[in-house]
Amino acid sequence: MKSVPHIAINLDSIKEGLLLTIYSKRSETLFDADGNTEGSNEARYQLVEGCSYDYTFNEPTFMFGNVGEQIVQPHTGYKYIGTLSPNIFVGTLSLPIVEVGKEDKQTAIELEVQSVKSSYRDDYRDMLEFITEKCTDLLLKANSPVFHYFEIDYSKDNQTLYQKFAFIKSVIGTDEFAEAIHRIITAPVTKWTKISESRDIRQARRFSNANVKEFLKGGNRTKLPDTHYLHNYGLRSLPERITSIRKTDSVDTVENRFVKHALEIFLKFSSDINSVAVTGSKLDRESQTLIRELESQLHHSLFKQISRPTTLKLNSPVLQRKEGYREVLRVWLMFDLAAKLIWEGGEDVYGAGKKDIATLYEYWLFFKLLDLFQDIFDIAPKDIAELIKETPDGLNLQIKQGKFTVIEGVFNSWSRKLNVRFNYNRSFSGYKNYPDNGSWTTTLRPDYTLSFWPFGISEVEAEKQELIVHIHFDAKYKVANLTDFIEQSSDNELDNKKLENRKGIYKNADLLKMHAYKDAIRRTGGAYVLYPGVKEINRKGFHEIIPGLGAFPVRPSKTDSGIRELKTFILEIMEHFINRASQREKSAYRTFDIYKNPPDIENEVREPLPEVYHENRNLIPDNTFVLVGFYNSKEQYDWIKKNALYNFRMGTGNGSLVLDKKTVSTKYLLLHTSGDINSGDIWKITSKGPRIYSKMDMAKKKYPKPIEDMQDFYLTIKIEPVTDPEFYNVQWDFKKLHDYSTGRASAFPFTTNLTELMKNKVK
Known part of the structure; x- marks a missing residue:
């Protein structure tokens, strides 16, 4: 295929002397494939997706008709010149040519638009073949509800016929199928066959019982000489020729008969399709190509020696195991079902001459992921069977871009059971509270x-309780900005990106979309690009595998698709879910606990507080607790200050302290005594929890109370003066606190939080 700076297309078929010239704007983007497109059904002149080209007709009365998607952009004043921009279109582009004043008469020319990926032709064929295999596998499952008999209706419209033909071509028009036939032809299975022939009796070496009978009864006999020893046995003459049995190799085996039968069935289908295809259409050209290939295979001398089959011995070890034969058997088993399949989503891939490789990659990935998830999770067969449904036109594959498809299952480990839902094209509605x-x-x-x-709660309830996690994947066949995941941008690169963004150019759109999924869709654990490359990127948001962003290579390859690496990643995620003490589990609970109720205006704190860094990093007013304690006398207060201890009663009597979670985790102590209206005597608690002191311990500390009046045991906490300037010279009206009691109970200790305390600050 030759690269050219411009091409001149002769349009004498429309009008003598009419010429269309197309100019490339970039080198190596315009090609003349003269003589190199035979068998590929591609147009001679080829463009490249994403590139732009100038065009001009040599007569101003001719112009291109509109084909949509801004592919044709004529000049505003001179319609016979303009720009061709294929954008993301790949395949055969049909452009109508219109003459001014004769708009009802249009003639189209065809240009081929190549993908920017050089392997797209092989990828296209391999992915379509894989999808066909998966669909027929679904239909062959014993528990599938779609066992119905359908006749192929060749009177259907060309769109439906092409959907059927595309499935068939993907399995019998492949290099693998041609290679299988070649192996059979070069090394066919043979069998020993007995051949009867008339031979001169003098050349016979062995005689059978039948030959002995011929000695006696055979015709055309010759008299034996009188001295011949056979006279002693009563024979006076012998036949000149007798029947001889010879063994020879024969290719007329049941297995070879089956292969010939399969090829004839495939040829008949292709011929029937071609007979109803519109002349010159894509279906017409592609079916003719397939017919030529099948006829070429059937015309081999091997098949002339093979008779028609009387039975199909499908359980033959040769058909099931020998190279070449097993491939033909597999294709034949797929053929009948594939011929009945239609796929509305296929129009997104190959409709109107397209070869939308990016959309096909998205569909192909669906089945690759489905295979992967079936291997890891327990997925209900009913959900899988519903991917194909009966329609009047045949069995319709229910996969279509933009159409929501869901498959549910269960992950059952030895310690935890989880619901699993695999969604294709799930829309997460916006502006949700x-x-x-x-x-x-x-x-x-x-x-x-x-x-x-x-497992055990609904998805709706799991959303409310922050118990669900979503992992998103986007298919990007032509990802062009993977370096945004890999390389750290320099200041100059960031400046250039900002400049491009002002112009409306976003080269890192894929990366931004992953961030959008992660940040906008609630309870998203990760967002990842799947692309046909080689490098895996997995960026962790914190320390654990999720939350994260990244990219995984999954290639349309029959030997090394890269799906194993993705499987390893999914299994790591499942191991993460099994860990009930993960940081993500803690974060999810904190989120649920914080946001389960809307903020209460009564809980707002706008008073000065110590900044939340260093030792005060966990100072959250609602979760920072203050113990409000009472002292009886100046002597007790002096003892508290001297020993940096505060004591409580133990036991079940009045005034004893309940050691609940709040009390044990208190951070501050506010002291008051009889007659106080307010108090600013706040201390910082330094002990990790209360300690038990006996009355002997208290006596040694010279507690200001006779030992005989002391309780047997006390709870004590260590304290120190606060050093936070925000608490200096501040008074609090502790009597307005919710748990404060009046009367004799005013001396009972109780716990509040810093939020309530600051709301009762005396101003």
Whole structure:
């Protein structure tokens, strides 16, 4: 295929002397494939997706018709010149040519648009073949509900016929199938066959019982000489020729008959399709190519020696095991079902001459992921069977870009059971208020979403309790900005990106979309690109495998697709879910605990507080507790100050302290005594928890109370003066606190939090 700076297309078939010239704007983007497109059904002149080209007709009365998607952009004043921009279109581009004043008469020319990826032709064929295999596997499952008999209706429209033909071509028009036939032809299975022939009796070496009978009864006999020893046995003559049995190799075996039968069936289908295809259409050209290939195979001399089959011995070890034969058997088993399949989503891939490799990659990934998840999770067969449904036109594959598809299952480990939901094209509705599921900004729709939540509760309830996690994947066949995941941008690069963004150019759109999924869709644990590359990128948001962003290579390859690396990643995520003490579990609970109720205006704290860093990093007013304690006398207060201890009663009597979670975790102590209206006597608690002192211990500390009046045991905490300037010269009206009691109970200790205390600050 030759690269050219411009091409001149002769359009004498439309009008004598009419010429269309197309100019490339970049080198190596315009090609003339003269003589190199035979068998590929591609147009001679080829463009490259994403590039732009100038065009001009040599007569101003001719112009291109509109094909949509801004592919044709004529000049505003001169319609016979303009720009061709294929954008993301890949495949055969049909452009109508219109003459001014004769708009009802249009003639089209075809240009081929190549993908920027050089392997797209092989990828396209391999992915379509894989999808066909998966669909027929679904139909062959014994528990599938779609066992119905359908006749192929060749009177259907060309669109439906092409959907059927595309499935068939993907399995019998492949290099693998041609290689299988070649192996059979070069090394066919043979068998020993007995051949009867008439031979001169003098050349016979062995005689059978039948030959002995011929000695006596055979015709055309010759008289024996009188001296011949056979006279002694009563024979006076012998036949000149007798029947001889000879063994020879024969290719007319049941296995070879089956192969010939299969090829004839494939040829008949292709011929029937071709007979109803519109002349010159894509279906017409591709079916003719397939017919030529099948006829070429059947015309081999081997098949002339093979008779028609009387039975099909499908359980033959040769058909099931020998190279070449087993491939033909597999294709034949797929053929009948594939011929009945239609796929509306296929129009996104190959409709109107397209070869939308990016969309096909998205569909192909769906089945690769489905295979992967079936291997890891317990997925209900009913959900899988519903991927194909009966329609009047045949069995319709229910996979279509933009159409929501869901498959549910269970992950059952030895210690935890989780619900699993695999979503294709799930839309997360926007502008949802917490705790509803969805996106809190605009509506977003990842290609694939894998959701997990504990077994035993509904998905809705799991969303409300922050127990569900979504992992999103996007298919990017032509990802061009993977370096944004890998390389750290320099200051100059960031400046250039900002400049491009002002112009409306966003080269890191894929990366931004992953961040959008992660940040906007509630309870998202990770967002990842799946692309046909080689490098894996997995960025962790914190220390654990999720939350994260990244990319995984999954290639359309029959030997090394890269799906194993993705499987390893999914298994690591499942191991993470089994860990009930993970940081993500803690974070999810904290989120639920904090946001389960809307903020209460009564809980607002706008008073000065110590800044939350260093030792005060955990100073959250609602969760910072203050113990309000009472002292009886100046002597007791002096003892508290001298020993940096504060004591409480133990036991079940009045005034004893209940050691609940709040009390044990108190951070401050506010002291007051009889007659106090307010108090500013706040201390910092330094002990990790209360300690038990006996009355002997208290006596040694010279507690200001006779030992005989002391209790047997006391709870004590260590304290020190506060050093935070925000608490200097501050008074609190402790009597307004919720748990404060009047009368004799005013001396009972109780616990409050810093929020309530600061709201009762005396101003």
